[in-house]
Amino acid sequence: MTMDAINRERTLVGRADLDLDPVKRPTREEAMAAVRTLIAWSGDDPRREGVLDTPKRVVDAYGEWFNGYSADPAKELSRTFEDVQGYDDIVMLRNIEVESHCEHHMAPFLGKAFVAYMPTNRVVGISKIARVVEIFARRLQTQETMTQQIADAICDSLKPAGVAVLIDAAHQCMTTRGVHHRDVTTITTQFVGVFKTDRALQQRFLDFVNRG
Numbered sequence: 261m262t263m264d265a266i267n268r269e270r271t272l273v274g275r276a277d278l279d280l281d282p283v284k285r286p287t288r289e290e291a292m293a294a295v296r297t298l299i300a301w302s303g304d305d306p307r308r309e310g311v312l313d314t315p316k317r318v319v320d321a322y323g324e325w326f327n328g329y330s331a332d333p334a335k336e337l338s339r340t341f342e343d344v345q346g347y348d349d350i351v352m353l354r355n356i357e358v359e360s361h362c363e364h365h366m367a368p369f370l371g372k373a374f375v376a377y378m379p380t381n382r383v384v385g386i387s388k389i390a391r392v393v394e395i396f397a398r399r400l401q402t403q404e405t406m407t408q409q410i411a412d413a414i415c416d417s418l419k420p421a422g423v424a425v426l427i428d429a430a431h432q433c434m435t436t437r438g439v440h441h442r443d444v445t446t447i448t449t450q451f452v453g454v455f456k457t458d459r460a461l462q463q464r465f466l467d468f469v470n471r472g
């Protein structure tokens with residue numbers, strides 16, 4: 261079982277290391293009842309006509325925002341191609357949309373991911389890298405964890421010479437509430453293999469990130 265599969269299983273059934281009881285997935289009706297509770301907690305009346313269908317919409321929206329729990333990044337990366345021409349340089353995707361939610365407030369954080377790897381002899385379909393970013397984004401976690409998980413998934417599956425990941429995102433828990441710092445973005449990076457040991461290569465990655 262891959263580390264990601266183990267982590268996903270832990271997420272679904274409870275943290276084995278904390279010795280918690282397994283979490284049973286609530287029914288759709290239970291989830292909608294929870295939304296009605298939050299509407300009342302906000303000060304509104306869940307029986308008011310304008311919000312009658314809101315629990316259904318919120319539960320559907322959660323189904324989209326958090327569908328990363330039912331997806332497997334390793335599966336997305338399992339189809340690789342031998343590069344017969346011997347391509348041996350950086351492969352990098354810039355400006356991958358990140359739409360995620362922080363695990364502390366369940367508030368959106370929005371930004372861009374930049375992901376590069378140095379192939380050995382196999383390459384992966386480039387859309388699969390963007391899919392891996394999307395899978396991790398559609399789970400609750402911190403930006404740091406997400407950055408690391410993307411790098412780990414690519415390392416585990418492709419066994420490349422190196423991986424670099426940079427995420428630049430604005431957290432709505434910081435911009436729309438709390439400290440209300442509208443223009444702050446958070447940058448996280450993870451460098452593995454040659455991107456960690458070869459400073460010139462790391463700088464090339466950062467130069468590509470900053471190309472505008």
Ligand SMILES: Nc1nc2c(ncn2[C@@H]2O[C@H](COP(=O)(O)OP(=O)(O)OP(=O)(O)O)[C@@H](O)[C@H]2O)c(=O)[nH]1
Binds near residue numbers: 362401
């Ligand atoms: N390191 C990290 N922190 C995050 C991330 N998303 C949200 N946070 C922070 O999580 C922290 C939670 O702090 P708490 O003091 O427990 O919560 P809080 O009282 O709501 O904090 P404030 O946001 O400062 O009002 C806050 O500082 C958030 O800015 C993330 O992806 N990574």
Ligand SMILES: [Zn+2]
Binds near residue numbers: 431433
């Ligand atoms: Zn937050």
